[in-house]
Amino acid sequence: MICRRVMSVFVYCILSVWNNGIYAQEQALGLLPEVQKTIPVQEGKSHYAMCLGCHSPGYNRTGPKHCGVFGRLAGSQEGYQYSEALITSLLRWNRHTLDLFLEAPTKIVPGTSMTFAGISDAGVRAQLIDYLATLAPGHKDCE
């Protein structure tokens, strides 16, 4: 009896870890559009105004475009000339890496062209990342 309970708890834990890993991978690869669309992103889109001096969702500017950024390897957006520092950073953009980078770009990737002190407010970063997560190809802001 005890063995069965221990086994069931053990199996539950294994499956939970496994599923969380898959979820994290899918999220990193931008494969969860249904989930992302349910996130309220108005605040994040509002914060995105601070990015518009250099970035745009749909086209490369002084900074690279943001459509499809989730799951993308840093420094890999076609048609944009990145700093060597970002290309060699080997970062892949997901919620965690974006949060670290947006908090202090030049500390996480010394030598990046994104010479911006960073966003210290974790809540603002989270909302901004919520919006970035919605910017999959086909999003109206990507047109």
Place this chain on the structure above:
Amino acid sequence: MSKLFSQQVPAPSTSTLEVPSRRSFFRSGGQLTLSAMALTMLSGLNAKVATASDKQTMIDIQIINTAIAAEHEAVAAYQLGAESGLLSTPILNVAVQFQGHHKEHIDALTKAVKSLGAEAVDPLAKYLFPVEKLKSETDVLTFAASLERGAVSAYAGAIPLFEQRELSKAAASILADEAMHWAVLRQALGLDPVPGAFFS
């Protein structure tokens, strides 16, 4: 999809070195003030470079060149607006004036980079803008306002990173100019020109 907009960037204006008449100075709203201030702020840089570490100097150069790249893009964006045929004469005059400010920013920032022993980035041969979305004067003003708003944040984010305080002061002077552009454009759009007390 955004269309490709090819932009020939005109030669930088040198008119800022001319001494205007008192009347024309007031009529122009003191346009010389920014460049004169910025250049004065930047004039003492050479002496201070010797005390800055090479690594920090490289960071300062990187920051300024990113700013120059954005300023070149702003010049191209205003050129697009000016040539769109969508702007009424008073708005067109404002757009050309703001474009002139961005050219002055480039001049001042280029001098700063050179004083640090480096070269400034050149403008791109082509810039991408959402041309197909610009169908009215309001569209052009909204687009320009979004760029100016973003520029305020870009300078606000760059200022704390400078090693040399003279560069921070010069960047703050440019930030103030970008903020005024944003406010004027919002006013022209019928929006509250200063919609808050703080901006980051």
